[in-house]
Amino acid sequence: MTVQTPESPTGSTHEAGVAVAPQWKLVWWGFRRHRLATLGMVITAVIYLAAIFAEFLAPYSSSHYNPDYAYAPPQRLHLLDDGKFGLYVYGYKATQDRETLAQTWATDERKKVPVSFFAKGEPYKMFGLIPGDIHLIAPSAGGGSAPMYLLGADSNGHDLLSRIIHGARVSMSVGLIGVAMAFMLGIVLGGISGFFGGVVDTAIQRGVEFFMSIPTLPLWLGLAAAVPAGWGPLQRYFAVTVILSMIAWTHLARVVRSRFLSLREEDFVTAARIDGASRPRIIFRHMLPSFSSYLIASLTLSIPGMILAETSLSFLGLGLQAPVVSWGVLLQEAQNIRAIATAPWLLLPGGLVVATVLAMNFLGDGLRDAADPYKH
Amino acid sequence: MNQIPQTRQIVGSGGTTTPAVAGTVSGSPGAAPDAAEEPLLRIGGLKTHFFTSEGVLRAVDGIDLEVAKGRTLCVVGESGCGKSITARSILQLVDRPGRITEGSILWRPDATSGWVDLADLDAHGEGIRRVRGAEIGMVFQEPMASLSPMYTVGDQLIEAIQLHASISKADARERAINQLRRVGIPQPERRIDAYPFQLSGGMCQRVMIAIALSCDPSLLIADEPTTALDVTTQARILDLLKDLQEQTGMAVIFITHDLGVVAEIADDVTVMYLGKVVEHGSVTEIFTAPKHPYTQALLRSIPTVRGSSERQRLATIRGMVPHPQNRPPGCPFHTRCEHAIAGLCDTTDPPPIRFTSGHVSQCHLYGTDGELKPSTSKAGTAPVHDSAGGTASGGVVDSAPVRGSAHSAATTRPRQRPNASATVKPLLEVRDLAMHFPIKRGVLGRTSGAIRAVDGVDLTIWPGETLGLVGESGCGKTTVGRCLARVLAPTSGHIHYQTSSGETVDLARMSNRELKPYRREIRVIFQDPFSSLNPRMTLLQLVGEPLKTNELATGSVLQDRVAEMLRRVGLRPEYMHRYPHAFSGGERQRINIARALITNPRVVIADEAVSALDVSVRAQILNLLADLQDEFNLTYLFISHDLSVIEHLCERVTVMYLGQIVETARTASLYSTPHHPYTEALLNAVPLPDPGHRRGRHRHALPDDLPDPANPPPGCLFHTRCPYARPERCDFEVPALRTTVDDHVAACHFSENFSLTSTAGAKGSAGSTPRLE
Amino acid sequence: MLTYIGRRVLLMVPVLFAISVVAFVIIQLPPGDYLSTIVSQLRARGDVIDEAELAQLTARYGLNDPIFVQYLKWITQILFHGDFGMSFAWNRPVSSLLAERLPLTVLLSVTTLLFTWIVAFPIGVYSAVRQYSVGDYVATTFGFLGLAIPEFLIALVLMWIGLRYFGQSVGGLFSPEFQEAPWNLGKLLDLLAHLWVPILVLGMGGTAGLIRVLRANLLDELHKPYVVAARARGMPERRLTVRYPLRVALNPFVSTVGWVLPGLVSGEVIVAQVLNLPTAGPLLLAALKGQDMYLAGSVILVVSVLTVIGTLISDILLAWLDPRVRMRYR
DSSP states (O other): OOOOOOOOSOOSSSOHHHHTOOHHHHHHHHHHTOHHHHHHHHHHHHHHHHHHTHHHHSSSOTTOBOGGGTTOOOOOOEEEETTEEEEEEEEEEEEEOTTTOOEEEEEEEEEEEEEEEEEEEEEEEETTTEEEEEEEEEEOGGGTTOOOOTTOBOTTOBBHHHHHHHHHHHHHHHHHHHHHHHHHHHHHHHHHHHHHOHHHHHHHHHHHHHHHHSOHHHHHHHHHHHSOTTOOHHHHHHHHHHHHHHHHHHHHHHHHHHHHHHHHTOHHHHHHHHTTOOHHHIIIIIIHHHHHHHHHHHHHHHHHHHHHHHHHHHHTTSSOOTTSOOHHHHHHTTOSHHHHHHOGGGGHHHHHHHHHHHHHHHHHHHHHHHSOTTOO | OOOSOOOOOOOOTTOTTOOSSSOSSOSSTTOOOOTTOOEEEEEEEEEEEEEETTEEEEEEEEEEEEEETTOEEEEEOOTTSSHHHHHHHHTTOOOTTEEEEEEEEEEOSSTTSOOEEGGGSOTTSHHHHHHBTTTEEEEOSOTTTTSOTTSOHHHHHHHHHHHHSOOOHHHHHHHHHHHHHHTTOSSHHHHTTOOGGGSOHHHHHHHHHHHHTTTOOSEEEEESTTTTSOHHHHHHHHHHHHHHHHHHOOEEEEEESOHHHHHHHOSEEEEEETTEEEEEEEHHHHHHSOOSHHHHHHHHTSOOOTTOSEEOOOOOOSSOOOOGGGOOSSSTTTTTOTTOOTTTTTTSOOOEEESSSSOEEEOTTBOTTSSBOTHHHHTTSOOHHHHHOSOOOSSSSOSOGGGOOHHHHHTOEEOOOOOOSTTSOOSEEEEEEEEEEEEEETTTTEEEEEEEEEEEEEEEEOTTOEEEEEOOTTSSHHHHHHHHTTSSOOSEEEEEEEOTTSOEEEGGGOOHHHHHHHHTTEEEEOSOTTTTSOTTSOHHHHHHHHHHHTTSOOHHHHHHHHHHHHHHTTOOGGGGGSOGGGSOHHHHHHHHHHHHHTTOOSEEEEESTTTTSOHHHHHHHHHHHHHHHHHHTOEEEEEESOHHHHHHHOSEEEEEETTEEEEEEEHHHHHHSOSSHHHHHHHHHSOOSOTTSOOOTTTTOOOSOOOOTTSOOSSSGGGGTOTTOOHHHHTTOOOOOEEOSTTOEEOOTTTTTBOOOSSTTSTTOSSOSOOBO | OHHHHHHHHHHHHHHHHHHHHHHHHHHHOSSSOHHHHHHHHHHHHTOOOOHHHHHHHHHHHTTTSOHHHHHHHHHHHHHHHOOOOEETTTTEEHHHHHHHHHHHHHHHHHHHHHHHHHHHHHHHHHHHHTTTSHHHHHHHHHHHHHHHSOHHHHHHHHHHHIIIIIOOOOOSSSOGGGSSOOOOHHHHHHHHHHHHHHHHHHHHHHHHHHHHHHHHHHHHHHTSHHHHHHHHTTOOHHHHHHHTHHHHHHHHHHHTHHHHHHHHHHHHHHHHHHHTOSSHHHHHHHHHHTTOHHHHHHHHHHHHHHHHHHHHHHHHHHHHHOHHHHHHTO
């Protein structure tokens, strides 16, 4: 009597492709079904790309300014010049109120400032290494010294567009590095807590609960204020990132721990132990792959909080400070109502913060939903 | 052959446990309904479909049902056959995206009123609301989850009463207490203020029944009400339902997958397969003269060899139930049917064939006169008579399929007597094994006690035998298995293992490193075929993992061995690059078996290895396990709560209760003459799949509640529930495990003085009434 | 229940201790000590330093003692005398500054919390019960936006809109004429007229979060077996929803105080700065910028303690609502 061969599992629901698809493929197929999440991923990718190639994309460097053009309003980019294709913007005409000394700006239609793609402009060093002077879009070399403010200028005549693009590099990297640090702390402590359990676990959990019960902002404010004023921009940048990572790690530690605890009890982990697998093999071959997708989703969802926190701290003047440019630093300009009234475009970095946070939330939600393709 | 369950005698008067309730045995089962008895409920052409993003799922696809007043209709089928959806459709309880698309559910609570079509009523309207709870009550599978944890059981019961009767709160409370008393809840005045999570599962199910019956409905729908409960609790809930039915004269629709339960309580039976009714008849007709090949196959695939001294192969149904989304055209069963007629069964829906006034089946094999079509054997398929063997009376197959079939008898395997002679040493000898889990309290995690999951267990496993470990949930059987596999480090005790070279080692105290060589000799098959396979690894990686970690094989050698093993457990080697998500539960269990056996182990611990599987798939796996044992000369420790599976597979059986062993004996001896009252109670609680031999109601029924394992009672652990307990001794003195006769061991002060019997007719139990002599 | 409260209060002690240590550390973080700051300040002004006073202050703060003695002196002064030290920027006792600012902070936080609950509750319930309806999509979108927009940005935009389209400033809690006035009905009404802006701004994030939480929880509960069971016994839909799933979904709602409150307090610091509110936020900010550490540390301490108390209240409320929590500590 032979054992009956069960029916082929290749019914129409299980195409051979699905049957041999590894986890990442299943996650990707699940993720693609969320349209919002896919959109979020595209936006996030665009912003990170912009941050990486900031020098090339921005018309000017972040420190380029022209005090003559304080609060110059955004210019419209014209595509057609006398019926032919030709990029240009109109120049500015400034009038000053004699009594209040306030400047008002108008478009000077007689003055055309020619603009071109891949124009030679301010020289820069890409990533601080590769020298170059080509900008994606900038006033043409032959157009004299007239500036271009596609998104307007701030009180010192900085080009807001350039500053936003350069600011993206700082704001986005703060989120990334901060989450990476929080992740280290969280995975180490959460992992220890979850793997060993017992007294160690209890102690770490109490610590985490304590951190969670403190209102975070006053705490960072206190720590940020304690950063010595004499520190340079780079030191300050790292100090702020470290402080920020203190929000995210508690949450991550909890996620890691609870996943670890539940995985430890999973039958397939027990099965691996019975198979004689060593402890590192159990952790790295069986447990880690099982929650890597959850971790990536949690990390993605932590970054927006980080970006928001950096923005808030810098906005209050306790985070990053000029000459470093971040979206929060840019928003400092918009702190008083008078500035906003004269130049509402100064709120634009805030809009970008919102767009980024939304996009990353969608992305994270989509990842989280797709993270476990095996649940039914 | 001595396979038919022996008649159990009715408890005579004067017996210590004779219940006060009249009618200990229900009337002859399956009597034809009174011709005057008009049906209460008449379902016609009901279709309930689910509109999901992946397409329409036809969960219920055109079924007809009838329930008459005072009768019990059992709807039976494997998982995914649509029986629960049918039950929910009656009360319009199907959640989105499902809805009733066609058909009628005609309801008439009494003969004077007119028919109401429940399918036409608005699911959120007043009309259906007045039927729900008032005219039709419903009980669900998960009693604990079916009660809100936020309110006391009294709150929920009183609310149910007041929904349909305008009486004051005080009166309602009075009625609620009476209702709780009626369903057998002790101290109802106190329990009425308990929260559901303070009660056991059995108690919660009683509360659910009390709520369902609070407004005296004419029909009770019970959706797998005992599936989540232990067997002794199940027995008492079934008794209760029968008592209440006698008192109130209500009709019952009982949904279950357990054919034993069906035989136990049904008057009429409807068998469902993939959203369709394949056969309907009285319980005797279904069990003695099943017509549909599916019904026949189902009945053959349940292990029932009570009293037999031989192990037989189970008849199986090939393949598995397809996903409802891929329902085959024509007769839904044709893909698995031995008698399918090509060109007919796979294209045309079979017509209903009426055999007797109440016995209908939908199958192409029969002519309109109910006779087997002569053409069937010419159609190139296996002749119906032969395949099932036996005498074909009145047409089909085997009129008493429970008795096994010719081909299965041929593969009968004599049960080995464990060889206890001096030359053979035990393979595993467990001595005084204990596993205590500390209870942590408070924020600091102080240890404030211990749950004695396993407390002083002795076991001997001989080479080549199958030892069954049986007991209710929480008895510690799984913990014993995990200690033997050294997933857990036992608190104390010894696990002496005889290595292949003949020396004896103690596994209990070994470190992980020392255990390594033995890990490949003692293997485990897990219960849950889904969680036990890492979904991120292919079959090759999964099955090859033990070879790789133990450095037994690599590369193409490993691949060849995996392929061979897969072939051996009935999976195609080509599938080795697939992931587990491409396989069904039964196939995954085959993968688990392959992984356990790839290292050529000597001992295999199977922990509830077939409990999660459907009846037909379970039979396949049990057969596979038996074949592999013969082929590889394996020793099994088979852990299960299912007494019939244990009996089918095991040569010796050990019964556990509250972390201790209460009895060990050879299977036949234990099942015919148990020497411990607990074993007897367990055996009595198991419903047999034979409507001619129903369990005596209220016999040896155990009180519901298990003692707290953190605070076990003094003396004999079982004395709090034992019907024979003598307080002067059992309450104080711990009974030792001692040999009673031959190699029969039991832990009871009075084992010799009792004539405990599960089945009358076995030797030495002329008077079956339990009594002290 | 009483046992539970007792346990819970006892649990607070180590948390409060830890908070006080953190606050003290923050006070100690900037280089130099309190006195040297004062001395340099006085020197800068060209004042004469009174040696006796200096000695007395040194003794008062125990500046020459080891650090833990300094901590002990600091905390015992606070606990037994309500003395939080001096703010040198204001040259006033910190306690009097706190007494001035804290009540308004508490008022703002509590009213915002209530506002958050009152708004989030019906929207969250509607959103779950009518899943995939237009209203649900609107609520979900709002939920996402509320999470993504920083509070200060909402405040800035509101201010800009107020100025641009209504020609008025929306900042502050009082009109100029009531700023220094004693409390009377007119001042109270004026306060109420101004309060809605910060409440709206502050409540936005919390409301959005709560809607998401309530919706998700309720959606989970709506399909639980006990809901089907209750429906099967003929419970009318509306009553069923309110009594069964909603009751369970309320628990996380109540326990969110634990994260809503710290969020509110944090948000308050920034928003108060932007809207120019006379609350503790701007006080803290100014103190931090000016390294007025006794004031800063005290504000952090008090605000954190208030948060912990808020969490305690929510835990007690949860135990009162949920028998499972209550019974666990029987």
